[in-house]
Amino acid sequence: MTIKQALISVSDKTGIIELATALQKLKVVIISTGGTAKLLQEAGISVTEASDYTGFPEMLDGRVKTLHPRIHAGILARMDLPAHRQAMEEVQIPTIDLVIINLYPFTQTIARPDCSLEEAIENIDIGGPTLIRAAAKNFERVTVVTDPQDYTALLTQMQASNGSVNAEQRFQFAQKAFSHTARYDAAISNYLTALDPAGQRKPFPDQLNLNFSLAQPLRYGENPHQQAAFYREVLDISGSLANYDQIQGKALSYNNIADTDAAWACVQTFDKPACVIVKHANPCGVAIADTLLAAYEKAFATDPVSAFGGIIALNRVVEADLAKAILNQFVEVIIAPEFTPEARLALAAKPNIRVLTVLQGTHANHYDLKRVDGGLLVQTPDNFNLAIDQLQCVTQLQPTPLQIADCLFAWRVAKFVKSNTIVFCANGQTLGIGAGQMSRVDSARIASIKAEQARLDLQGSVVASDAFFPFRDGLDVLAQAGAKVVIQPGGSIRDDEVIAAADEQGIAMLFTGIRHFRH
Numbered sequence: 210m211t212i213k214q215a216l217i218s219v220s221d222k223t224g225i226i227e228l229a230t231a232l233q234k235l236k237v238v239i240i241s242t243g244g245t246a247k248l249l250q251e252a253g254i255s256v257t258e259a260s261d262y263t264g265f266p267e268m269l270d271g272r273v274k275t276l277h278p279r280i281h282a283g284i285l286a287r288m289d290l291p292a293h294r295q296a297m298e299e300v301q302i303p304t305i306d307l308v309i310i311n312l313y314p315f316t317q318t319i320a321r322p323d324c325s326l327e328e329a330i331e332n333i334d335i336g337g338p339t340l341i342r343a344a345a346k347n348f349e350r351v352t353v354v355t356d357p358q359d360y361t362a363l364l365t366q367m368q369a370s371n372g373s374v375n376a377e378q379r380f381q382f383a384q385k386a387f388s389h390t391a392r393y394d395a396a397i398s399n400y401l402t403a404l405d406p407a408g409q410r411k412p413f414p415d416q417l418n419l420n421f422s423l424a425q426p427l428r429y430g431e432n433p434h435q436q437a438a439f440y441r442e443v444l445d446i447s448g449s450l451a452n453y454d455q456i457q458g459k460a461l462s463y464n465n466i467a468d469t470d471a472a473w474a475c476v477q478t479f480d481k482p483a484c485v486i487v488k489h490a491n492p493c494g495v496a497i498a499d500t501l502l503a504a505y506e507k508a509f510a511t512d513p514v515s516a517f518g519g520i521i522a523l524n525r526v527v528e529a530d531l532a533k534a535i536l537n538q539f540v541e542v543i544i545a546p547e548f549t550p551e552a553r554l555a556l557a558a559k560p561n562i563r564v565l566t567v568l569q570g571t572h573a574n575h576y577d578l579k580r581v582d583g584g585l586l587v588q589t590p591d592n593f594n595l596a597i598d599q600l601q602c603v604t605q606l607q608p609t610p611l612q613i614a615d616c617l618f619a620w621r622v623a624k625f626v627k628s629n630t631i632v633f634c635a636n637g638q639t640l641g642i643g644a645g646q647m648s649r650v651d652s653a654r655i656a657s658i659k660a661e662q663a664r665l666d667l668q669g670s671v672v673a674s675d676a677f678f679p680f681r682d683g684l685d686v687l688a689q690a691g692a693k694v695v696i697q698p699g700g701s702i703r704d705d706e707v708i709a710a711a712d713e714q715g716i717a718m719l720f721t722g723i724r725h726f727r728h
């Protein structure tokens with residue numbers, strides 16, 4: 210079916226003159242709304258204004274432009290049905306075969322901090338979604354394009370096939386169109402249901418509509434008998450892990466993505482060159498150093514056994530010497546902001562290794578989400594970074610500036626380890642990590658055993674605990690292992706007992722006043 214008549218009504222006018230020019234060359238008759246029509250006419254394109262076409266003026270400040278039977282019957286008529294054909298002949302309404310449309314910028318409007326409710330309401334598009342839904346519903350005959358990035362595909366096809374668009378492409382455009390209106394209405398619902406009766410924004414909307422689109426199917430889930438897919442947030446994802454660029458390697462698995470997320474989140478919190486090695490969502494080695502190579506070597510030394518098959522995250526450009534060093538171990542994924550051409554060449558020797566780049570430090574999720582049976586737990590992300598002046602020394606012994614720096618390092622690592630968390634550190638290197646235990650004293654024991662296995666000396670080390678010590682037993686384990694400074698939130702009803710134990714064992718202790726549970 211050759212497209213004979215098109216309706217163009219766009220808020221985002223990117224590429225619209227070029228598209229309309231090309232449509233005109235294909236002898237398509239163009240109807241258009243106020244602002245769009247004016248722009249096209251100024252560009253010398255012959256356009257009929259929607260108001261002339263309907264015989265009805267645009268009214269109510271543009272609230273009514275295209276809401277007219279001459280337009281909607283023209284879009285919705287099924288010309289394969291005799292009754293529809295007859296009805297259209299009786300009222301002398303020609304068909305519209307192509308709708309080029311995008312909506313009032315509601316999301317951009319409400320993103321402005323000074324946006325009033327009135328402005329938001331005026332940016333709720335009514336006629337646009339109606340046009341989109343009508344055209345998408347009738348995709349058997351009508352083509353609807355809602356994304357300026359699809360103009361080239363549309364034209365390529367029309368130019369190659371006598372001004373027509375094939376059924377498969379029309380269906381794809383219709384799928385995209387309904388997703389477009391769904392997203393639009395979701396944004397309106399999220400915004401309005403987050404307003405209290407006084408018009409003030411609440412932290413969470415009464416209705417939470419989430420919008421993710423399929424990024425890639427996955428071979429399987431956490432286990433091979435589970436099916437899985439990876440979805441990406443539709444809006445505002447530049448600089449996010451989900452927007453990764455894969456340079457080489459096998460396709461990412463479900464567990465690869467989850468573990469890489471943990472490693473990438475952790476490594477980004479350091480200012481100095483840093484390396485984080487993750488296994489099963491927990492760091493098994495973290496270090497900072499003057500060079501990235503030194504950071505990697507220190508991180509690897511924490512737990513070489515667990516680092517086997519791990520995920521390695523780095524926060525600087527990776528050069529060839531580091532790439533070659535990493536190749537000595539078995540690694541699943543390497544992620545960094547960039548790799549030099551020489552590093553890429555070196556890594557290419559092991560083509561199965563997944564190598565990813567991500568733009569660094571520009572993205573943070575708005576909400577953390579956790580699925581529970583029949584529900585969803587929602588919270589703001591744990592993006593609290595402790596400042597040095599928030600530390601309170603509660604013991605007779607005061608830590609040295611070097612020990613304080615190590616405490617801050619250990620504390621940052623602890624935030625990314627599953628609770629109960631104990632992290633021994635020295636000189637910007639993790640020495641032993643106890644993760645995910647049901648009791649803090651067991652985590653303390655495991656962390657010291659791990660250091661012993663890796664032949665790392667805990668004498669004079671500092672230790673971070675992600676939450677307070679309920680009893681002195683955990684602290685006693687740390688002291689016996691050789692720790693000299695402990696950083697922990699404080700806040701236990703037995704703090705006095707724990708502080709007394711620290712004084713008794715010659716340990717300095719810092720309270721943060723804040724905890725970092727991670728489940």
Ligand SMILES: NC(=O)c1ncn([C@@H]2O[C@H](COP(=O)(O)O)[C@@H](O)[C@H]2O)c1NC=O
Pocket residue numbers: 218219220221241242243244245246271272273274275276310311312313333334335336337338
């Ligand atoms: N009210 C209507 O009948 C109507 N029909 C189309 N629109 C929107 O008007 C915008 C284009 O307006 P203009 O061509 O005047 O710049 C498009 O985003 C389109 O979605 C309408 N506007 C809002 O509802």
